[in-house]
Amino acid sequence: EGQTWLDRWSGEVSNAMLVFVALGSIAFRVPFTIQYAREMTPHEYWDTPLFLHINYVLTWVWTVTFAVTEPVKAFETSAHDYFCASLSMVGLLIHAAVGIRGGWGLRFPNRQGFAA
Numbered sequence: 001e002g003q004t005w006l007d008r009w010s011g012e013v014s015n016a017m018l019v020f021v022a023l024g025s026i027a028f029r030v031p032f033t034i035q036y037a038r039e040m041t042p043h044e045y046w047d048t049p050l051f052l053h054i055n056y057v058l059t060w061v062w063t064v065t066f067a068v069t070e071p072v073k074a075f076e077t078s079a080h081d082y083f084c085a086s087l088s089m090v091g092l093l094i095h096a097a098v099g100i101r102g103g104w105g106l107r108f109p110n111r112q113g114f115a116a
Contacts, residue, residue, distance in 0.1 A: 012074045015066055022063035031059035065094050 006013070025032040034055045038046055045051045 009074075012070065015070050015073055019063060019066045019070065022059055022066060026056065026059055026063070031055040033058040033062065069094070 022032055031052075034052075037051070037055055037058075041051065
């Protein structure tokens with residue numbers, strides 16, 4: 001014991017903040033994934049509807065992922081259970097799957113539209 005509240009719950013607090021940041025970015029119409037996508041995408045695609053749509057979808061997927069893993073992490077912290085740690089690993093796998101399916105290395109090679 002001897003842990004402060006923040007020592008014990010810092011992971012959960014930071015994960016909850018990610019949910020709010022992601023939701024805020026959607027509310028302010030600047031999905032948080034867009035800054036990363038722009039680093040890998042030619043400037044002429046930045047304002048296209050498909051580029052913006054992809055970033056909204058990715059931001060929603062990350063938001064849901066953060067929100068789903070939050071209660072798992074909170075339960076893990078409160079229960080000190082190895083079973084919960086394995087559930088957290090499921091959350092990490094979800095994050096990895098989102099990144100892989102969500103467009104790491106997304107490229108736009110043709111003039112007519114987007115090619116993933």
